[in-house]
Amino acid sequence: EAGVAQSPRYKIIEKRQSVAFWCNPISGHATLYWYQQILGQGPKLLIQFQNNGVVDDSQLPKDRFSAERLKGVDSTLKIQPAKLEDSAVYLCASSLGLEQYFGPGTRLTVT
Amino acid sequence: AQSVTQPDIHITVSEGASLELRCNYSYGATPYLFWYVQSPGQGLQLLLKYFSGDTLVQGIKGFEAEFKRSQSSFNLRKPSVHWSDAAEYFCAVAPPNTGNQFYFGTGTSLTVIP
Numbered sequence: 001e002a003g004v005a006q007s008p009r010y011k012i013i014e015k016r017q018s019v020a021f022w023c024n025p026i027s028g029h030a031t032l033y034w035y036q037q038i039l040g041q042g043p044k045l046l047i048q049f050q051n052n053g054v055v056d057d058s059q060l061p062k063d064r065f066s067a068e069r070l071k072g073v074d075s076t077l078k079i080q081p082a083k084l085e086d087s088a089v090y091l092c093a094s095s096l097g098l099e100q101y102f103g104p105g106t107r108l109t110v111t
Numbered sequence: 112a113q114s115v116t117q118p119d120i121h122i123t124v125s126e127g128a129s130l131e132l133r134c135n136y137s138y139g140a141t142p143y144l145f146w147y148v149q150s151p152g153q154g155l156q157l158l159l160k161y162f163s164g165d166t167l168v169q170g171i172k173g174f175e176a177e178f179k180r181s182q183s184s185f186n187l188r189k190p191s192v193h194w195s196d197a198a199e200y201f202c203a204v205a206p207p208n209t210g211n212q213f214y215f216g217t218g219t220s221l222t223v224i225p
């Protein structure tokens with residue numbers, strides 16, 4: 001069974017630029033999550049989708065972050081414009097039940 | 112306030128020694144409990160989970176964890192550590208009735224010395 005796929009694995013941008021991350025969950029997993037993991041901290045949930053609907057986006061900085069999950073399968077997370085404090089690893093996870101399965105993450109560096 | 116606490120930021124153990132990583136949570140009801148491991152440059156891998164029933168749960172790679180309701184703890188243990196266990200370990204909780212939302216601790220970094 002293929003795991004959660006994410007791309008790109010690494011991205012370096014300058015502040016005020018935009019960036020997009022892509023995630024393809026495990027086949028059949030209805031729930032998809034995006035987490036932000038700042039160095040030295042645990043992952044923090046940004047947004048949770050159930051199929052193509054948003055379950056929770058209370059911690060998503062909506063002035064600069066957006067996410068979509070068209071057709072209830074893969075998802076994109078966008079940051080526009082990026083700030084220095086957005087430097088982090090962005091993890092995507094998916095679940096069918098109570099267990100979440102994580103992708104390898106995208107490491108974003110904002111200079 | 113609701114929280115997940117991993118009091119040990121960094122632990123160093125000798126190969127072959129036993130290991131215990133601590134995790135405490137603060138929620139009104141018993142949440143679902145998880146331990147994940149993260150190797151450098153990798154995503155999180157599930158080691159074990161507790162939903163209900165037997166309070167001692169077995170996981171992959173020889174790890175086990177014990178749920179203690181009276182102490183609101185879910186400590187991770189391994190009898191004999193291998194050099195390949197060096198990684199970051201995260202405790203996560205999913206409070207009931209929150210749509211399976213996970214809250215993570217800040218992690219414990221494990222170094223294994225030969």
